[in-house]
Amino acid sequence: MTLEAKIREKIQLRRERIDCLKREHGDFVISNVTVEQIYSGIRGVPIQVSDISYVDPEKGVRYQGYTVDECINLLPNPEDSRFPYIGGLYYLLMTGELSTVARAVEIEEDWRARSEVPDVVFNVIDAFPDGAAAMAMFSAALLSMSSGSKFAAQYADGMDKKEHWIPMLDDSMDLIARAPEICAYIYNKKYRNHEHIKPDPGLDYAANFAHMVGLDDPQVYDLLRMTLLLLADHENANVSAHTAHLVGSALSDIYLACSAGLNGLAGPLHGLANQECFKYIQEVCDRFQGVPDEDSLTAYLQQTLSSGRVIPGYGHAVLRSIDPRFAVEYKFGKATAADDPYFQTAKAIFKTAPAILKATGKVKNPWPNVDALTGVLFNHFGLTHSSFYTVLFGLSRLMGFTCHIVWARAVNKPIERPKALTTRILEAMVSEQNLENLIR
Ligand SMILES: CC(C)(COP(=O)(O)OP(=O)(O)OC[C@H]1O[C@@H](n2cnc3c(N)ncnc32)[C@H](O)[C@@H]1OP(=O)(O)O)[C@@H](O)C(=O)NCCC(=O)NCCS
Incomplete structure (x- = not known):
């Protein structure tokens, strides 16, 4: 069964569960917001549903309910590796089901078939000076693919919103498939004197990235598999995932949304x-x-x-x-x-x-x-340029961004628009003064 068919199988039940929660418990109060919280980065206020992953304050992230240790133990590995196929991880994140070896390989083969990077991407990266920030190049590379978005094209032609998730998934698969070569291109431009290395179709997703930056070593392959697994998602409310999701909620295509998410990831308090x-x-x-x-x-x-x-x-x-x-x-x-x-x-x-x-x-x-x-x-293990490290974080985090966005479309989440208040309104609220006079 393809990834699309598996998601289709699950959508109806998920939509029914959400409809039921809204219908039967729509007025249920989840939390109150304090003045302290509103001035402190909305810390601790539940603002999202994050079914792809959840961060337990004590036990850490769970991908679809599985801890990272469980993922490492339960997902299938390439031969002689201690860490799983990234294709199997993506299957778990998208569907909530553990993958077999065959499924993991099938996803990675699908990515291989979609992995050709459009020339415009290389041209955009080349337009940056070599010394420019790697994350700026990565973000711009994603933006440059927006004009090829299948979702944007089908949306412009007019389509049933219940079907939005299908071209969104298609675009997501294209994006994930192309991302390693894009990242390797940035690396080789910046740190290896523009010496680019062609992908090796015989290698799995993570190992192929290592190959394309000149690090053909089984330990580096494992390091990459481990890193891509560990950083794939961390709930839907952190700066980058929330940004990608927020932009996606305006029905911006996956390239626009993920580029925005990467810009958040580039900040020193987050991915940097x-x-x-x-x-x-x-x-x-x-x-x-x-x-x-x-x-x-x-x-x-x-x-x-x-x-x-x-x-x-x-x-x-x-x-x-x-x-x-x-x-x-x-x-x-x-x-x-x-x-x-x-x-x-x-x-x-x-x-x-x-x-x-x-x-x-x-x-x-x-x-x-x-x-x-x-x-x-x-x-x-040879990736000695620290100014590149956030790109690797981004390469992994694109998995989380895309899964959240595909599912947001699958359950028809509306555009996000929380409410903002002014300091004068808050002063009026706490002092019970005449609100109307203070707003003016
Ligand atoms: C991650 C981080 C941004 C979380 O911020 P937060 O939710 O506001 O954290 P806290 O509520 O514990 O912060 C309370 C105070 O402790 C400080 N603090 C938190 N972590 C700190 C650290 N590693 N070093 C020094 N001070 C720290 C905060 O800056 C804040 O100080 P302030 O009241 O003077 O502004 C913060 O811990 C941090 O800056 N860590 C270092 C950067 C980092 O590792 N980021 C990657 C996160 S995955």
Whole structure:
């Protein structure tokens, strides 16, 4: 059964469940919003339904109910690999069902067949100076494919809105299929003197990316499979996924929506943190000419805080314990990069930073998040340019963006339009003064 047929099979039941919730419990109050929350990034206010993945504050992300460890154990792997086919992961994210080897391979074959990147994309990337930000190139590359959107073309011709999800899925599959070569093109332009390498149709999705940046090594293949799995989605309310979903709710095509999501991911408090984090570890190693002792590191971390900076890779808006994605990376690092001074420094920070962050009394989660190690591992295995790391995050996160958007169309979610208030209105609300006079 194709991915489209499997989603079609599930749509009716999902629509009925949502209709039932709205019909029978439409007035049920989920939460109240406080003045504090409205001025604090709407933190903790439920604003979305996120059936693709959910972040449990203690246990971390669950993809369609499965923890990352369960995904690693239950999804099928390419031969001799410790990590699953990305095609199988995408099948799980889209359908909620575990994939067989055959299904995973079928999805990856479908991607292979769709993977030809239009020339306009390369022209757009080439128009950037080599020194331009990799994420800006990635985002622009996606925008340049918008004119080829099947959804936009069919929408312009007029179509039943119940069918919107079908060309949206088609576009999503095209986008995911082309993304590795686009990312590799950016990498090779920026860091390998424009030496481009053709895809190898014999390799799986993740391994093929490694091949296209000149890293043909089974350990790098596994690193890529692991990274693409760990970063694929993190609920639908974080900056990038929410942005992509919001733009998609205006019925903008998948390229416009995902490009917008990538722009959010490029921010230092979000996806750029993996670059910032590795740079910070390098900074620590440079400062101490190697792995610092505990006292020196404590002083350094405290100085970071007192100078108004954050300790990158630590803290989270939702998680309240060690990110299980960090735990997977840590295990991988211990097995493959234990002697690397950057891994050892990251390990030392892991031992020292939580107590220091806790002592501030304000950091809600002092534990490491996924970004605390990704850069160390990339660097160890030859991806030494930290200014590229967020692109790899984006390559993975496109899976989450597209699954949320396809399902938003499948259940006909309306355009998003929450309400905004003014400070004067809030003042009037809390003081019970005459609202009308204050609005003027
Ligand atoms: C991820 C992050 C943006 C979450 O922010 P948040 O939800 O506002 O986090 P909190 O509610 O715990 O923040 C409370 C305070 O602690 C600070 N804080 C949180 N994490 C911190 C960190 N790693 N280093 C220093 N201060 C931190 C916040 O800046 C905030 O300070 P303020 O009140 O002076 O503005 C934040 O933890 C952070 O900046 N971490 C470092 C960057 C990072 O790793 N990002 C990747 C996230 S996956």
